Structure formats: C-alpha cells, structure tokens
Amino acid sequence: MVEQNDNRAVYEVACSPHAREEINTAGIMLDVLIALIPLVLAGFFVFGVAALRQILYAVLSAWVAESLFNWMRGKPFSLKDGSAAITGVILALSLPATAPWYVAVLGAVVGIGIGKAIFGGLGYNLFNPAMVGRAFVMIAFPSLMGASAYVLPNSTVDALTSATPLTLLKMEGVLTGLRALFLGTTNGSIGETSALACLIGGIYLCMRRTASWQIPVAMLGTMAAVSALAVSFNLLDVLRELAAGAALFGAFFIATDPVTSPVTPKGRWVFGVIVGLFVMVLRKLSGYPEGVMFAVLLANAVTPLINRWTIPTPVGGPVPVRK
C-alpha cells in the first residue's frame, strides 16, 4: 500500500548515528550467566545438591538486597539487568559447599549493599561486589570459611573428604594430580575446582567480547612467569599452579568484571599483571593458601589510577595546543 504519509507534518529529529548494534546491557549480563553454566554443572557433579542450594541462597538474597537497597534509595527496581544475579552466582561459586545458609545470605547482602548500592549502584561501584561480600564473610566467619572448613572427613561427597589442593600443597607439600585439577574432582570452592569448566565458560566470554581477553591472559601469564621463575621451573608445576584454586575462575569471571577493571586496552594488561602478582605473593608468602579474592580487590582499588596512566594517544597524535 502506497501512502503519501503527508499527514505527518513533522518527522522525528535526532542526532546521528541513527543505527545501533543489536546489543544491550542485559544481553551482556545474560552472556555471563550462560558462561557460568559449565561451572555450576561442575559444582553440582562434584559437590551435589549442596552446590545448587548455595547458589539459590546467594541469588535470592542478592535479588532481595538489590530490591531493598533500590527501594531505600528511591531508585527503580533493576533486577532485569541481571547484574544482581551474576553477583549472587559468582559469590556462591566462590564459597565452600559446606558453608551454612547464612554465609551465602550475608555475603550477598553485604556484597550488593556495601559493595555496590552505596557507591550508586551498577556502574559506579569501585570493588567487585561478589568479592566484597566474600571478604566480609571470610572475616566474619573465619571458622566457616578457612581452609579447614572446606573439609568434612565423613562426608559422602568424595571431594569433601580431603583438603583443597592449595592447602595440601602449602601445609603438607602434597601435589594434586593435573587430571583431577583439570576435571575438578578435588575439594575447593564450588565453582573453582574444574579447570575445564572455567576454560569453557571463560573462552566463551572472551569470544563474545563480553570479557576482555587481555585480563585473563595477563593475569595467568604473570602467574605462570612468577611460578616458573620463583617457585619451580617445571611445566607441570606451573600448570598445577594455574589449574589449582581460583586462578582460572578468578581470571575469567572475577577480574574481568568490566565495572571494576580498567577500560583502556593497555590498562587491562596492567590490571591483569597486578592481579597475577598479588595472587602469587599471597599464595606463597601469606598465611592463606589462596589469594585471588584479595588480589582482585586490591587491583580494583588502583583501577582508576591505571585508567589515568594508560590513556591511549589518539591516532595522529595529541591535540595540538592552540596558540
């Protein structure tokens, strides 16, 4: 049907561009949730229903906390952007399967509230909310979050009957087989045990450009370099260092949180190197067997500075100074 359409005296006026890529923030968040599926499955296979229960507690609490803080701040509800769910899932995956329900609940509420809402909500937070929540419960409940809390000697779940690979290495000098580390049949936080699952999800994220590939490459590369030069110049030991603990989970899912990592390409490299260095320092020199959480939080703190130091030069050079 041809219609002259002249009844429309005035057409909409707007500034260019008049086209947009088919993509939105919720889509990006959905991508992260999709990438987390292999980790959730691996957690379920290794730790059973306890893993799913932990995720359920954390996600529900994150949603409630997000809504509550939005209501208090007089902001519209923002659950549909998916970011609260991601905080919940990542927090749960970073907890031991043995932790009681209130650990996940408190972690999620503190992560969303202190970690995100008080800074102004999504996009304004300085620190990774899930890691803020985890740091809180780790300090509040040392006996429920410490290395010994991961072990349930009489459990029917195989993985829970022995200490985590990094604890075994630190305390007893026992090496865990690479095959077990790769598949994830070891003790540890719910999402971190399977290197395979982390790699599948992480590579998906990088290929979708949802996570910047520079951060995991820089972080894991730095860890490998430090491990090879300062600990053991042996390929198997280096691989073990990367596959054990939360290194892969942290590299692909925690350090890559766009809000709390640098936005400049060079800054992403710097950020990854800093996280990698901190992880190795904490693993080798601190009292904790693992250091991804503190390393990410420390690097988050310097992100604004990294951004400032790594402003790229425009193609064609800086703007000439007017005389």
Place this chain on the structure above:
Amino acid sequence: MNATLNFPVKGTFARGVHPADGKGLAADRPIEVLPAVSQIVIALQQHTGAPCQAVVVPKQQVRLGEKIGDAEAFISAPVHAAVNGVVGRQSVVTLPNARHVKMIPITAEGEQLEGRALYDEVLGGEWPIEKLEEWTPQAIAERVRDAGIVGLGGAAFPTSVKLVRNEKKPVDVLLLNGCECEPYLTADCRIMIEAARGIVAGARIAAKACGAKDIVVAIENNKPQAIEAMKTAAEGTPVQVAAVETKYPMGGEKQTVLAVTGRIIPTGGLPLDVGVVVINVGTALAVARAILRDGNLTHRVVTVTGAGVHTPKNLLVPVGATYRALIECCGGLLPNAARIVSGGPMMGFTVGSLDVPVTKGTSGILALTDQDVRTSEETQCIRCGRCVDVCPLNLIPTRLALAARQKEWDVAKRYHLMACMECGCCAYACPAGIPLVQLIRMGKVQMPRK
C-alpha cells in the same frame, strides 16, 4: 589490491564497526533522471566556508548553469541555477544541518534539459581529455571554483581550495574516495558503474591541478561491480584502483588515507599535511564536466532509500529540488517511516519536514523505520569498553562523553576530546544506549577554548 601502487596498501585501519549495510535496497537500480520540477530553491550557503551573496534580482530570467550567488572569500564556492526559469524573492531556508541560510527560489519556465539529454550531459558519453595541455594547474583550480564544485561526499568543502598548489606542502597522491562506507547509500557506487570514464578523466584533471603523481581510487570491497568498472575505465591511464576493506568509517579521510597510503594525518591536520588530496568520486566527475563540457555543478546523484520509502532509487536531480519531489518520484513514504535522514544513518542529519532543498552535499535521503532506529532507554555505563574497541581514533569515548555531560573539562582535555571526528562508532556500539558521540559533540562546542 593493485600491485603497482608504490606505497604499502594495508587496505584497512584499526577498529571501526560493521553496521548492516542496507545497500541492497538501491545498489542495483540504475540512475534515473528526476522528472522536471516546477520550482527549485538554491541555498546561498551549501558548502563549508563563507556564504554567497546573490548576484541576481527577483523576476530576472536565468538559464541552467547561470550564476546565482558568489563570494569574495577564498574558502567558498558560487551557486548556480539548476533549471531555466525566473528568480523569486530571496528568503531563508533551514537546511538539514539546522543552519538557517539565505536562499533564492527559481520557478522553472520554458524548455528544460531533461531525461536522457540531461543524463548524457552529466553522466553519459565519452570523456576525451586530449586538450588537457591547454589548461594550466591554476586555470583548472579557477574553473573548478567558478563551476561551484564542492566535495560531494557530504562535507561540501570547496574543491578548488584543495586543488590550489601550496608551495610549502607538495602533494604526491590524489586519492579518489569511492568507499561510500555509510550504510544504505549507493549514489557513488552507481556513478562509478555508470560514469567510470568521466571519473577517471576528472581524476586526471584534478591530479594535474594539485600536482599529484599517483592517482588512486579507493573502493570498499563490497562493490565488486564498481571496482570492475573503475578498473576497466582506468586501463591505460595512470589511475589505479585499490579495493579496501568494507568497514565503517573507511570513507573518513583519515581512514582512507591510512588504509591506502599508510600515512597518518596528524590530529587537527589535513590530508595535505601528508601530501595527499582526497576528493570524492562524484566530485571528480563534476570536475570532468566543468573542464571538458563547460558545465557548472547544477545536478547530482542522490540515493533515496530505506525501509520507509516505497521504491528505493538513485536519482539524478537538480540542486535545489525538494526532498518531497524526490520522495514522490520514489512512490512516496510508507506509513512506517519514522525518521527522514539527509545522508547516511551513521552521520546523516534528520529533517523535520520534506520541504527541504537538495544541496550539493546531499548524498542520500533515507527513510528509516522505528525498527531501524532501535531507540532504547539509556542505562548506566558499565565500562564494558565496546566504545573503546571500535573507536577508529583510539580514544576512550565513554570518558569523553561522561566528562562532557558533567562539564569536567580537565578530564575531557586529558582524554583528548578535540581529537574526536564524530564518526559515531561509539554510540552505535554502546550496549547501554548512551548517546556517546552526541555528548562528545556537545562537549566539543561547549569546552572553553584556551
């Protein structure tokens, strides 16, 4: 890629975006001549630079190609009557770029050059250039100015200014821009197919004027027909054809020059600073017409396209015809037309009404629907960095835009606000729907100059 080019042709530049090209709507439609119109409106400033003053009086009879307005300034170009007719009373018109400029209406009267004869005059026939020796470089530049030729790619910068030789900045490359990287537009593609010999002739004339040794036509590789036609026409001439990657904003001067010659235009500089003159393929054709056929710039090819228009077409139209006349010739708008854009979707200007005259810089009229525009609610920046990943100039658009919004001029300066060329890749790619380039544009205007 042409192997004999004596500089490294990478054929691409870093970053950029790949929008849906929409060129299929009009690419295969041969150029049609717009049926004679009863009235045209000649804006007295259709170009970058000084406005023209009228040199005609009301009720004066004018012939096609007769001068209507001219200016003394160096950076300017005269305007000409695009029909035979009678001059009306000077008034004011608002152009798509929101400038209110003086205009002179001309009512068509008597015999008009139309149909096939008009097509042959502007686009068709042979373009022999045996008599080029008679023209000195200076004479060519003067004739180009007299003919009112400005860049036909959209920016409408007076071409004679580019062709005048500059002792301090010698030129060795003339780059013909046939990239047409804006989605939907196909006017340049069509003239390369239908008037390739004219473009080659115009290129050789322009090269003589500016002193370039190498003449290269850059065409995006999504136009194989145009590349073929230009290669055939260029055979046996010094003109070479370089196929470059299809990527927005390949047609931006900085990007084309980089992709073809490997040279980087300094920020705030011109192609001239690296020894290159860039002109659009349509401009080259206009140069050929001015020198070889003594014709002034009175007509141009405009793509009328988009999902909101009944029959997309490439039209040869007189400068000054209204958008309404062009759209009517294409069967009118469909009920779903939401935004009417002058130019392409990435950098074009919207018009509020159809009673706007075609100017020398009008490359296309695009009727977009709501689905095309995809407006959505703006959400908070999550610093995903997609704008950074697409910025062809290696800027951090999110910082620039938010600094501009907050008027934090020290931050804006630190992040090189004035280096932005406003291509719009950032706003295109932003998942949060933040009007990045729009904010940056505002900031560039508002930032205190010091």
